[in-house]
Amino acid sequence: RRRAVELARQGDQPVAEVAKQLQISESCLRRWMAQAEADENGSDTRLNSAEKRELTQLRRDKRRLEMENEILKRxxxxxxKENVLPN
Structure with missing residues (x-):
């Protein structure tokens, strides 16, 4: 990915041509370029790779905690119910 982004950023060829040479879609290469930009500049509008990993882990932890909570409720x-005394 890094090499593809570097090639596209050189500007010697259009992004579409670089993508074609690498046998990937132009939109894929553009996403990689945008993600690299966010990672390098700390973009406010896009999560960088570390933030995406953290968000994924937090969502996974949340699901696990919700399941544990449901088990405890049950x-x-x-x-x-077992401790109810008969009349």
Whole structure:
């Protein structure tokens, strides 16, 4: 990816031509270029790669915690039902 972005940034050839030579789509190369720009400049509008990894991990952790919370709710309801004294 880095090499592709470097080639496209050199400006010797249009981005479309560089993409064609590398056998990737032009839109893919443009996304890579935009991501590289965000990574290098700390863009406010785009997440850099480290932020994307962190966001992915946080979402994964959130799902795990939600599942654990649901299990605990069910266990609490089960044990509360078991401890009810008959009349």
């Amino acid at each position: 266990a609490a309801a089960y044990f509360a």
